[in-house]
Amino acid sequence: MALVAGPRALFDKVWDAHVVVQREDGQNLLWIDRHFLHEGSFHAFDKLKGRGAEVARPDLTFGIEDHYVPTRVRDLAKIDPAIRDMIERLRGNASRHHLKLFGLDDPGQGIVHVVGPEQGLTLPGLTIVCGDSHTATHGAFGALAFGIGASEVAHVLMTQTLWQKRPKRMRINVDGKLAPGIVAKDIALSIIAAIGADGAAGHAMEYAGSSVRALSMEGRLTLCNLSIEAGGRCGMVAPDETTIAYLRGRPFAPQGADFDRAAADWLALASDADAVFDKEVSLDGSGIAPIVTWGTSPEDALPITMAVPDPDKAGDPGRAAHIRDAIDYMGLKPGQKLTDIRVDRIFIGSCTNSRIEDMRAAAAVLAGRKAQVPGLVSPGSAQVKRQAEEEGLDRIFTAAGLEWVDSGCSMCVGMNGDLVAPGERCASTTNRNFRGRQGPGSRTHLMSPAMAAAAAVTGHLTDMRPLLKGRN
């Protein structure tokens, strides 16, 4: 079904291959290749029950326990009954509808956006949905992946399709060699600061340019993960040899000759050279410094060398009001140097930054050093945990005084009880610095794993670059 004549972008190629029905008013009925569920999916199952409906394609539907799972005690008999009930509801629904479930005791368990790629369930050219806004993560493989609400989850469960309007296309070009220690998190936060937390609303984002091409799959996953924090429902990177090498041999990915056929199709998904975008933004990758957030929106992000902004110097009244509210909530002063901000704890984990490279980057800073504040390190999956332990990274974390726990969404969203106390300030590798996100009254500063590790070592927000001198 050729829906766009002429040169097409990566996004168009994937979208067009999934259009089941195109309505005159611009609505498209899209086929969905993968549907991931977590404990929060109970609303959708309640809707299914209300209609007496069944799951249309159990073979394309996968349950993963991540949002509410305990990270310290895995025995469900020993946890808060209300949280246990959330996990048991997912188990009940998965078993009733014969769905593959990555439960707490499964060696493949972890955060859905870490597990999908690890298992080879995430592939280029697929449509992937999940009732979680960070589903854009899977776009790192050149999949069209986006978060949906409970009504849409119910719709996909019942039909394996979804009505969507075609978004506009936006390309973010990041070119140049990143300075040592600069990672995807710094690129993503720089983009969000540049275009705003709603800068990509209504757009499908594609990340391109030499800085992006040089990123590993782990880095691309972090980059695409944060698309929603720029307002973009999906973010994509064109498949290339890095993508293919990552996928070869993954459990649910095609094997042998089937894989080679698939790889040829995947490499053809890259945007045509003359593809046109509704919006293009360019960033100089070589100029990016370590970034931290100071406020309560991911767009409140600045290089660590800068200071807290002054609301009186903001251009428009809306922005001034936001800065005033944000620094009041965060307990900061205009003009205060970012490196003077003391932290109470750190958290390394979440679907944004919990992969093996993230663990290694944090360990590189922490090795042989002591944390001045308490902190939690939660690897993104049981598999990441095993690998990190084989590499001895867990011993670096625990020797530094940090807690090394099991995998889950954990302190990013606090649903499992891993919380930042009211008024406490946390240096966090997560994706949202919203008020109260990590617990009522919590104060969150977003940053990369190496930066969170540096904050642990010094007890305040810190430029990690001097701490890496002579290492790596």
Add this chain to the structure above:
Amino acid sequence: MEAFTKLNGMACPLPLSSVDTDQLIPARFMKRSRAEGYGGFLLHDLRFDEAGAPRPDFPLNAPERAGAQVIVARRNFGSGSSREAAVYALVDYGIRCVIAPSFGDIFASNAVNNGLLPAKVTEADGESLIAALEDGAHDMLVDLEDCRIVVGNLSVPFTVDPVWRTKLLNGWDDIDLTMSQADAIKAFVAADVQARPWAMPRRGG
């Protein structure tokens, strides 16, 4: 789903930008079923203090805004998570329309699926509406047929995606619409298996 054509109701100004989904419904309240109602938790940590007492200076707590059906906010309303509970909280509280210069995409789509209108206005018109309400206006007319908002002598246009507008005007439910396309879905699947044999997860993983 209840159709939305014209709404004449109490409006409340909420002069905040980036009212995110974690504000609309903090995660700790999301374990309950919909039947239990989410309205009491709408904007919980902004509406109530640590002891659970209403904050007197929060606009929705003003006695004269009791029964509000419309909220007028600043840009980036509903940014953040895909939690539909953010919409449940608004709808269960009694809100039928949110007016703002921009919305989180997933939030807006969830809103439409629950009959809540996300009406987009320019930043300037948004500020005028907030000012009119802060000056004492209460009642607001939101006309989805004409895409117009009227408060006192002030009348401003708003935009909403045309597909969403039709859906809201008719109170349509997507699933019934999709079920009528069963043959098209079947034909798609048959062709797709040939075109993209690699798209199926490998058996046994």
